[in-house]
Amino acid sequence: MANSPVRLLDLMRQTEDPHVINLAAGIPSSDFLPLEALKTALEGEIQSRAREMFSYHRPEGAALLREAIRDYLAARGIGVNAEEVLVTTGCSGALSSLINTVLKKGDTVVCEAPAYYGQLELLRAVGVKFRSVATAVGQEPDLAKWARALRAKPKPKLLVVTSTLSNPSGATIREEWRPKMVELCRKAGVPILEDDIYGDLLGRARPRPLRAYDDGGTVLYVTSFSKTVAPGLRIGFALPGKWMEAAADHQCRQSIHGAVPPEYLTAAFLRSGRMDGHLEMLRSVYGKRRELAGGILARELPEGFRADDPAGGYMLWVRGGRPGLMDEVSKKCIERGVAVVGGGIFFAASPKEACFRLNCARATPEDLARGVGIFCEVLTSAVARTGGRKSRT
Numbered sequence: 001m002a003n004s005p006v007r008l009l010d011l012m013r014q015t016e017d018p019h020v021i022n023l024a025a026g027i028p029s030s031d032f033l034p035l036e037a038l039k040t041a042l043e044g045e046i047q048s049r050a051r052e053m054f055s056y057h058r059p060e061g062a063a064l065l066r067e068a069i070r071d072y073l074a075a076r077g078i079g080v081n082a083e084e085v086l087v088t089t090g091c092s093g094a095l096s097s098l099i100n101t102v103l104k105k106g107d108t109v110v111c112e113a114p115a116y117y118g119q120l121e122l123l124r125a126v127g128v129k130f131r132s133v134a135t136a137v138g139q140e141p142d143l144a145k146w147a148r149a150l151r152a153k154p155k156p157k158l159l160v161v162t163s164t165l166s167n168p169s170g171a172t173i174r175e176e177w178r179p180k181m182v183e184l185c186r187k188a189g190v191p192i193l194e195d196d197i198y199g200d201l202l203g204r205a206r207p208r209p210l211r212a213y214d215d216g217g218t219v220l221y222v223t224s225f226s227k228t229v230a231p232g233l234r235i236g237f238a239l240p241g242k243w244m245e246a247a248a249d250h251q252c253r254q255s256i257h258g259a260v261p262p263e264y265l266t267a268a269f270l271r272s273g274r275m276d277g278h279l280e281m282l283r284s285v286y287g288k289r290r291e292l293a294g295g296i297l298a299r300e301l302p303e304g305f306r307a308d309d310p311a312g313g314y315m316l317w318v319r320g321g322r323p324g325l326m327d328e329v330s331k332k333c334i335e336r337g338v339a340v341v342g343g344g345i346f347f348a349a350s351p352k353e354a355c356f357r358l359n360c361a362r363a364t365p366e367d368l369a370r371g372v373g374i375f376c377e378v379l380t381s382a383v384a385r386t387g388g389r390k391s392r393t
């Protein structure tokens, strides 16, 4: 919520208690990591490139990785040179470099409501003013809504959007709107910061990123391999376009560059040709988990609540009822051994209805079923006891 005391730091530290079924943290299970492929890649790199791997290198990132990323992007419809890629510490590092490069205190930013908590936290730290566009699966804002937000005064300095499988809503901008949205922003002179961290989890239906419709003059692209290969690598990257020099300068002042061994390891993994098969596996497992949790929610959520299927990824977004239910239900759930995150933290201003993000990819299927069942029971009794209606405000 607007003045929420919750920090990303607290969320990341959140319970590792093995007795708690954790549906709260946005982290998938480590059971799905491509460990064998990563071990092979690491051994190969140590054999052949140990000297470079343990030395300082170019601040923008290892040439081998930037070239592998260029090829990875080409397969997703984005044509760039390796020199246009800025390797970062996770997607968070990319977001931080670009937000701090483009924005200053008092600027207005158009963002999604709900939006990824880490984006909001970085934007708040700069001291921006938020202008939110409501978004949800099946109710993705059309161009007219974005256009209104772009036209309103004061003129925004940036539009921030997680274009595919947004976190937490699961919303994906339709393919046919993408070139028009880029054009709209180009004409308005408002750059787009596109976070594409979940794009590969949508599979064949994955629309081309917004950046595929731009030459780098309007869209600043960020992503990482945290949700697809391994979060512990901490390898992300940005395509800062015309802001490349400023973003590289900012990043260099912060850290000179990120750790080199994960860069070599990620490059080797990308070159190994194992990525596509690994993504297929993830999409299949996550699809089954969403189906399991979604089935229970469809049967057991109280009247007036819904959870739309985002058709990819591993999170479900439950909404309905009055906002006060969020705290109450999260507290009662944890008493019963289930961690769920109340969705208020994903809004720049307080939401008008209760919402919860459920992570389906961390718990085992048995725990997931039990956890979602308990969540539905707790929600149902809270609604029955205190009324679930939305407030009129």
Ligand SMILES: Cc1ncc(COP(=O)(O)O)c(C=O)c1O
Pocket: 026, 089, 090, 091, 092, 093, 116, 118, 162, 167, 195, 197, 223, 224, 225, 226, 231, 235, 236
């Ligand atoms: C939309 C979005 N962007 C960025 C991040 C952070 O990514 P990374 O772990 O690569 O820093 C997350 C993590 O949950 C996210 O959901």
